[in-house]
Amino acid sequence: MSGVGRPGVDPAAIDQPSTDPSDAGTPDLLRRTADLAIRYRETQPDRPVGARPGLTSADLRAALGGPLPRTSTDAWTVVSELAQDVEPGLVGIGGPRYFGFVMGGSVPASLATDWLTSTWDQNVGLYLATPSAAIVEEVAAAWLVELLGLPAGTSTGFVTGATMANFTALAAARHAVLRRAGWDVEADGLIGAPPVRVIAGRDAHSSVLIAIRYLGLGTARVERVPTDDEGRMDPDALAAMLEGETGPTIVIAQAGEVNTGAFDALDRIVPIVRRVPGAWLHVDGAFGLWAATSARLRHLVAGHDQADSWATDAHKWLNVPYDAGLVFVRDAAAHRAAMAMGAAYLPPAPDQERDPFEYVPELSRRARGFPIYAAIRELGADGITALVERDCALARQLATRLANEPGIEVANEVVLNQVLVSFDGDEALTRDVIRRVQDEGTAWLSGTTFHGMARMRVSVSGWSTTETDIDRTADAIVRCLADARRARAADPG
Ligand SMILES: *Cc1c(COP(=O)(O)O)cnc(C)c1O
Numbered sequence: 001m002s003g004v005g006r007p008g009v010d011p012a013a014i015d016q017p018s019t020d021p022s023d024a025g026t027p028d029l030l031r032r033t034a035d036l037a038i039r040y041r042e043t044q045p046d047r048p049v050g051a052r053p054g055l056t057s058a059d060l061r062a063a064l065g066g067p068l069p070r071t072s073t074d075a076w077t078v079v080s081e082l083a084q085d086v087e088p089g090l091v092g093i094g095g096p097r098y099f100g101f102v103m104g105g106s107v108p109a110s111l112a113t114d115w116l117t118s119t120w121d122q123n124v125g126l127y128l129a130t131p132s133a134a135i136v137e138e139v140a141a142a143w144l145v146e147l148l149g150l151p152a153g154t155s156t157g158f159v160t161g162a163t164m165a166n167f168t169a170l171a172a173a174r175h176a177v178l179r180r181a182g183w184d185v186e187a188d189g190l191i192g193a194p195p196v197r198v199i200a201g202r203d204a205h206s207s208v209l210i211a212i213r214y215l216g217l218g219t220a221r222v223e224r225v226p227t228d229d230e231g232r233m234d235p236d237a238l239a240a241m242l243e244g245e246t247g248p249t250i251v252i253a254q255a256g257e258v259n260t261g262a263f264d265a266l267d268r269i270v271p272i273v274r275r276v277p278g279a280w281l282h283v284d285g286a287f288g289l290w291a292a293t294s295a296r297l298r299h300l301v302a303g304h305d306q307a308d309s310w311a312t313d314a315h316k317w318l319n320v321p322y323d324a325g326l327v328f329v330r331d332a333a334a335h336r337a338a339m340a341m342g343a344a345y346l347p348p349a350p351d352q353e354r355d356p357f358e359y360v361p362e363l364s365r366r367a368r369g370f371p372i373y374a375a376i377r378e379l380g381a382d383g384i385t386a387l388v389e390r391d392c393a394l395a396r397q398l399a400t401r402l403a404n405e406p407g408i409e410v411a412n413e414v415v416l417n418q419v420l421v422s423f424d425g426d427e428a429l430t431r432d433v434i435r436r437v438q439d440e441g442t443a444w445l446s447g448t449t450f451h452g453m454a455r456m457r458v459s460v461s462g463w464s465t466t467e468t469d470i471d472r473t474a475d476a477i478v479r480c481l482a483d484a485r486r487a488r489a490a491d492p493g
Contacts, residue, residue, distance in 0.1 A: 044095040048441030052088040097443040104319040105462040109378035124367040127353035137369030155332035157359030158368040162286035163207035165311030165327035171338035173280040177248035200252040203231035230262035249279040256288020261416030267303035290317040420455040427454035436480035443473040
């Protein structure tokens with residue numbers, strides 16, 4: 001098993017580990033592996049961002065596959081060959097010109113702490129088993145609640161991502177609205193339960209629907225509120241849907257639509273939801289919630305602190321390595337009622353300490369609080385604000401530059417870090433430009449279909465992107481557009 005590496009990281013160039021059997025190779029192995037990681041990171045800004053053009057899954061299977069290994073292989077061989085074999089299909093998500101989906105990089109202290117997190121190997125379910133990891137989560141949780149402008153006393157769970165954050169928050173919602181109707185959903189399930197109305201915007205993220213599915217609430221039963229051209233829920237339509245409602249009701253709003261970055265008008269939605277007794281308002285703010293950290297952007301989330309639960313990601317805008325999601329619930333008792341499990345062998349935490357497993361779906365899990373804690377300390381609240389504001393300014397820079405080119409249209413209001421682009425008003429050409437940019441290697445971004453139209457989607461979510469990176473990316477897009485037009489002219493077919 002050996003592959004073709006790209007310049008920059010050549011495992012063979014790194015000193016071979018000691019073959020002295022007395023040290024079992026471990027310190028050498030870890031030093032050399034750290035070297036590999038450091039070189040990858042150092043060379044990332046200068047490498048092609050996407051996977052090697054033309055790479056196929058068959059190529060990767062040929063390099064990585066084979067029969068089940070029956071016998072042992074020495075550790076450095078395993079690590080160095082793996083590093084070499086995966087190289088062509090690694091994508092520079094952590095680099096400065098990666099603009100795909102909504103994916104942030106990793107700030108240095110957070111990455112370094114992530115290495116230690118694996119090394120420490122703490123299973124952070126119970127305070128008793130991992131006191132330091134549990135307290136780091138508790139401290140980071142309090143910082144995050146303050147940073148994001150959430151109500152004091154809000155409880156926090158450290159989950160894999162916003163999908164599981166949505167799931168956890170909506171499980172708490174399901175508990176609370178049914179308890180109010182005299183139904184114990186944890187004990188009695190949903191069969192025979194009073195009906196629960198679930199209402200979400202037409203442009204709610206698909207992970208919200210998955211969460212609804214996992215919770216047995218049924219995706220087809222979700223009532224969808226019409227949205228405007230930017231994907232924002234129409235509050236008047238919501239008000240009409242809720243008119244006279246008194247039963248169990250969950251409303252799911254969004255801070256940051258995944259294509260446009262647009263925000264539902266929470267300051268209008270909150271009073272509408274509050275007219276329904278006991279209704280629960282959840283906000284999916286996977287990246288948009290971070291607007292709350294900026295005095296300039298905070299108006300976008302106005303009213304968010306009046307909601308009942310919030311989902312966000314640390315692996316997006318806080319630039320923590322994958323995976324790192326966060327769920328916040330105002331009613332900590334509802335949060336725990338939905339998630340906590342009791343088992344005879346799980347001792348109660350001494351002195352009422354916080355047991356992290358009571359706030360997430362998993363019992364055993366990675367100590368995700370460490371890299372989150374490190375990112376918050378490294379950046380500080382001011383640095384987080386600066387990161388968010390800088391990415392928004394860079395998104396505007398790109399939009400302005402592209403909008404000045406003939407035939408390029410910026411198709412959304414750039415209120416945050418998301419830019420939608422179309423080329424010559426032509427969807428096939430737009431798709432072709434995206435593919436060419438991905439292959440060309442200067443930058444990586446992807447496409448989307450928003451309200452039925454093919455668009456290039458650019459998300460500026462990383463800590464290391466500079467104005468120069470934006471210029472280089474705009475140049476690459478313009479070059480690829482010219483190539484796509486030439487190809488079209490040569491073969492209009
Ligand atoms: C990314 C995203 C999600 C899903 O988050 P994961 O971290 O991928 O689970 C949910 N909602 C919105 C608005 C998102 O942008």
